[in-house]
Amino acid sequence: MEGWTRAGLFTRGFGPAPRAGGPNVVLVHGLGLSGRYFVPLARRLAARGASVLVPDLPxxxxxxxxxxxxxxxVELAGALRRWHRELALGPSLLVGNSVGCQVVAALAAREPALVERLVLLGPALEPGAAGLRQCGRLVADAPREPPGLLAVAASDYLVTGPFRxxxxxxHALRDAAExxxxxxxxxxxPTLVVRGSGDTIASRDWTRRVAGIVGDGRTAEVNGAAHAAHYSRPGAMAALIEQFTAGECA
Known part of the structure; x- marks a missing residue:
């Protein structure tokens, strides 16, 4: 694993050097976090031959x-667009988790030429759900996640800071509503919407709704996982992504 900063974004790299024509995979984290919790998935995708880049959003x-x-x-999506273009990646597979789904959706809508395929893992904020209700879902999910993830998340939240x-x-609630x-x-x-079978944040009905809104969407579940299936079941997630890129996800 290497780390560097391009276009202002610290980035972790896995696998071969990225190149136009790929396969290049970009993993986009959720609210207040860093790319650290994507490391287990990034390593498995890189082992399958992909160039994997994991930026910390501004x-x-x-x-x-x-x-x-x-x-x-939308500003996060703009920063990701500038970063993507500076690296000259070409069309890439983008994977967003939680609020990161909103970021990659904004990028895919505004810059379709940059996105070959899209994976939305646990899209977090349902329009119309109150902020306190969303917080309650997050609290309910925590005991279902591995202790290692909770330690990473707590550390990241402290560095990002409570006010930010x-x-x-x-901002994310407003974006979800509007x-x-x-x-x-x-x-x-083509878009794959994934949830862990035990996810208390992204419901099955909501993920199906998300997949139905995009022009070419489908859904999948990862058994035995909660909101962060990429951390608790990275092998299963990597296999799903590989099937999706091969056109095998119905």
């Missing part, structure tokens, strides 16, 4: 200094 953890305040979701986390949460479904409707890339 304002978060090792890219905290890239933003003076907590960016809006709270501001980012408000823009997320609009962006999804503009996504043209």
């Amino acid at each position: 304002g978060n953890v090792r890219s905290r200094s890239a933003a003076r305040r907590a960016p809006e979701v 986390f709270a501001a980012s949460f408000r 823009s997320f479904e609009v962006h999804l409707a503009r996504v043209v890339a």
Whole structure:
């Protein structure tokens, strides 16, 4: 694993050097976190021959200094677009988790040429659900996650900081209410919407709704996983992604 900063974003790299024509995979983290919790999945995808890049979004953890305040979701997507173009990756497979799903959906809607395929893992915020209810779902999910993930998340939240986390949460709620479904409707890339079978945050009905909004969407579940299936069941997630890229997910 290597780490460097490009376009202001600290990035972890796995597997061969990225190149136009790929296969290049970009993993996009959720609210207040870093890319660290994607490491188990990144290693498995790289072992299968993919070039895997895991940026910390601006304002978060090792890219905290890239933003003076907590960016809006569309601003995060814009930063990801600039980073993607500076690296000259070409069309890539984007994988977003939780609020990261909103970021990659915004990017895919605005820059379809950059996105070959899209994986939305546990899209977190359902439009119309109150903020306190969303927080309650997050609290309910925590005991279902591995202790190692909780340690990583706690550390990342402390570095990002409570004020930025709270501001980012408000931005994400507003994006979910006003823009997320609009962006999804503009996504043209084949899209796989995944949830862990024990996820208390992204319900089965909601993930099916998300898949139905995009032009070419389908769903899958990872048994024995909660919200962060990429951390608790990285082998199963890697296999799903491989099947999806091979066109085997119905």
